[in-house]
Amino acid sequence: MAERASSASVTLAGRSALRRYSRHLLIPEVGLAGQERLASSRALVIGAGGLGSPALQYLAAAGVGRIGIVDDDTVDVTNLQRQTLFTTADVGSSKATVAARHLHALNPDIAIDAIAIRFDQSNARDLVRLYDLVLDCTDRFSTRYLINDACAIEGRPDVYASIFRFDGQVSVFGAGGPCYRCLYPSAPPAGTVPTCAEGGVLGVLAGIVGSFQAAEALKLLLGIGEPLRGRLLLIDALGARVREVRFERDRDCALCGDEPAIRDAVLEEDDEPLTGDVEEIAPERLDDALRDAVLLDVREPHEAVLGSVDGAIAMPATQLEARMHELDSARRYVVACRVGAKSLWAVRRLRDAGFTRLQHLRGGLLAYAAQRADFDFF
Amino acid sequence: MSARVRVVAFARVADLVGREAELPIAAGARVRDAWECLVARAPALGALAASTRTARNGRVVDFDEPLADGDELALLPPVGGG
Incomplete structure (x- = not known):
């Protein structure tokens, strides 16, 4: 992704394409060559929820040529407070299918793969390999580790984001930098870190953080700017503050350390909270x-x-x-x-x-x- | 005048100890000592010790990293929602 395309191909030569992307074509860092790059790029978005909604809409609007949407869930009325890709009429329908329909209406010139299955170890590496990069928009730790591991093994960047209440995190794992396990070696013990279903989330935070995630994905596809490689962005919507911390490859990392123990993408099930001797x-x-x-x-x-x-x-x-x-x-x-x-x-x-x-x-x-x-x- | 660090907490840890706090530290204190001082204030924090990462002055460090007067210590629990 370091080399910029040297000339425009025929796919964007039409006047309607030039008009659609004119505000991109006016940016020197994108231009016609960059827009061509996006048209020939493939992004896989795992999770069509709070983060996936803005990420998918901006990737589709930007003209990313092929977008895969993995989600086995259906739209629930509790999603609508933040998942702006869906309408009240979509409740009960497949998220991947509905998202694909809305995105096709937004931009009919791109290909959209609606993949209405659970992202698991039986399909992780095969799916990741079909795309240039992956956006982790999921809401469970076990899937986040599976995405991280599959991306590292298949050599694809993992554009990561997560949210809780007023706080968001964004980073880019792999792509020559440290991975999720270098930062958080393994999933937290069950019951210690509440999910959005348990603790709630400010709806618009999903929009802010998912949009940041889409910006990182577009930068990587275009080969421009400074991606969040080895940097964790911390967004505090309540204080209206954005901070970052730097992290390095962990030499003891089970995935990308000096003596890696993980050689395949295997799902580590989220454990149930330890009841011990409690009846x-x-x-x-x-x-x-x-x-x-x-x-x-x-x-x-x-x-x-x-x-x-x-x-x-x-x-x-x-x-x-x-x-x-x-x-x-x-x-x-x-x-x-x-x-x-x-x-x-x-x-x-x-x-x-x-x-x-x-x-x-x-x-x-x-x-x-x-x-x-x-x-x-x- | 004792040495102090400025703690900045995120997500679940911020719910337990507040977003920002000043914490006095003893000479030779490490990240672990500051953490244990906070656990004494908010015992529920103890359950997050294994999964929370810490950053000293913007760089992720382990619990045995030494602290100095005026440091900023960020507490970064994992966040999983999407």
């Missing part, structure tokens, strides 16, 4: 259990507005220490939170305080709601 109860058994137990809801008040169970005692985890004297240690409690991580912590804390009849709700109230059609909860 858990399956969501489908909660109604039965509540005949002689009380539900102790340890979600914070701002989470509880999304729905609650009749008869439950609301005692936010942050108030547990101060308020546990209100509970009767002779009674049986099922402790529940949104997804089943905070409740584990609360059970251990209550046990330390002398409570013995405790269970925690596996998967939290989200899992309980999933198997009860009459319980509206997000």
